[in-house]
Every structure is written in C-alpha cells, then in structure tokens.
Amino acid sequence: MTEQTIAIYCFIDDFFLSIGRKDDTHCRLSDAELLTTALVAARFFYGNLHSACAYMREHHGVQMIDKSGFTRRLHGLREQLMALFLALGQSLRQLNTSSRYQIDSFPVAVCDNIRIARCRLLRGEGYRGMCVSKRRYFYGFRVQLIATEGGLPVAFYIHAGSFADVTALKAMPLDLPEGSCLYADAGYTCYEVEDLLAECDGVELRACRKSNSTRADKPHMAFLKNYYRKRIETTFSGITGLFPKKIHAVTAEGFILKLILFIFAYTLNQVIE
Structure with a gap:
C-alpha cells in the first residue's frame, strides 16, 4: 500500500512538473498530495476521503486541510485529473x-x-x-x-x-x-x-x-x-469491486467525480502491479 501510494504521488507530481504547474505558496496541501489522497481513497478505502486523509496524515506526514476545503479543491482539479488520465491513456495506447x-x-x-x-x-x-x-x-x-x-x-x-x-x-x-x-x-x-x-x-x-x-x-x-x-x-x-455498497455524493458532479477516481485508481493499480 505504501509503495503504491508513493508511485501514484510520483506520477502526479512528475506530470505537474512537466506541464509547468506550480502550487500556490500559501497552500499547506499541494495539488499532487490532494489528488494522491483522492486516488488512495478510491483504491483502498472505497472512496472514503476521511479515512484516506487520516492514512496520509499518519503514515506519510501530509498536512491535511478541513473536509470542505479538500472537497472544493478536488472539484477544482477535475480538469487536471482528466488530463492525467488522458496522458496515461496515451502512453498505454503507444505500448x-x-x-x-x-x-x-x-x-x-x-x-x-x-x-x-x-x-x-x-x-x-x-x-x-x-x-x-x-x-x-x-x-x-x-x-x-x-x-x-x-x-x-x-x-x-x-x-x-x-x-x-x-x-x-x-x-x-x-x-x-x-x-x-x-x-x-x-x-x-x-x-x-x-x-x-x-x-x-x-x-x-x-x-x-x-x-x-x-x-x-x-x-x-x-x-x-x-x-x-x-x-x-x-x-x-x-x-x-472498488465501489462501496453505495457511492455517497451530494451532487451529480460529485458522483461523476468519484466514478472518474475509481476508474483512474483501477488503471493505476494495474499499471503499477
């Protein structure tokens, strides 16, 4: 689990570096850490962000933010999440x-x-x-x-x-x-x-x-x-198999975002393994 988490973070961070994306200096939680936490939640915790945040804080020393701020930033990074999947999909097509x-x-x-x-x-x-x-x-x-x-x-x-x-x-x-x-x-x-x-x-x-x-x-x-x-x-x-018994979401956009995370997490898991 630890090795997969590190691999996911390295993939996201390297992608952001390649496109020249930089984090705000005032952000306590970087975009790469936030997306890594969301993907770890989809891969290991059935989409439960609270459990994933606790794991990242306790085992990787990530400074977490409150739940509402985490959710807002995650929705704001949806385009970057899709760009990450498109880049991964393009590499898989070439291989x-x-x-x-x-x-x-x-x-x-x-x-x-x-x-x-x-x-x-x-x-x-x-x-x-x-x-x-x-x-x-x-x-x-x-x-x-x-x-x-x-x-x-x-x-x-x-x-x-x-x-x-x-x-x-x-x-x-x-x-x-x-x-x-x-x-x-x-x-x-x-x-x-x-x-x-x-x-x-x-x-x-x-x-x-x-x-x-x-x-x-x-x-x-x-x-x-x-x-x-x-x-x-x-x-x-x-x-x-990564889905919980019921996918919890407040809006349709949030439900779709969780679907994207589950698909992305499965793909990364197959690539890493």
Missing part, C-alpha cells in the same frame, strides 16, 4: 503493440428503482436505463469504456443511463492509433459509424453481428469478435 481494443459499457445506479421518485441527486427519465445482461432497469449513469487487449482502460465516457451504446459511441472521442481494431458487442452495430471510422480514422470497428444483419460475418470472424471482446468484463469487475 499496445497488438492494436486491438475493446469497448463496452456498464451501468452505475444512483438509487434503486423504488426510490426514483425521492432521488435528489438526479431528475428526469433520461437517467433511467436498461441493463440487458441483468434484465433489470436502473437509474443513474452508464460508463463507456475502451480498454486494451489486456484489459487496461485507455478512455471512458460517462453519460445518462437512457442513452444507447451506439449513440454514446458517436459522441465519444476515440483517438485510437491508425490501423487499430475495436471489438464490440452487437449493441454497437451501426454501418455508418463503421464506414466513417474506417475512412476517416483508419480504425476498424468489429461489432458482433445480429442474426438479421446485412453484413454477416464468416465463422472465423465471428469467433474472433466473441473471443476478444469478453476480456473487458473482467475490467468491469475490477472497477466495480
């Missing part, structure tokens, strides 16, 4: 010599269906989605995730639960290297998107075909699609 990627989504419920009418975090039917694999509805967000062949996340996109996978794919910036193959299930079937990706980005979208598809696959291609797309389910299990 992925197989050029094979997987895309899929997993739901994150904010509350149970019976409590939708009393939910204060979200409002509207746009957040009600259907989880086909579990044959149940949920109310919350859906996370679109792109991972390498080995299951390392390189990009993600969080949207309302009612959006279909293929709709989210159209809005999601892929930024994959030319010549890449992106494996997906039948929910991402869209011939127009496949043609545009192949023509404009040089990326081949290999979505599993439905029984009535006009572009039916040959047996060997159907086998490859089913084989390569299933590894991402293990990644989903690893990310959701």
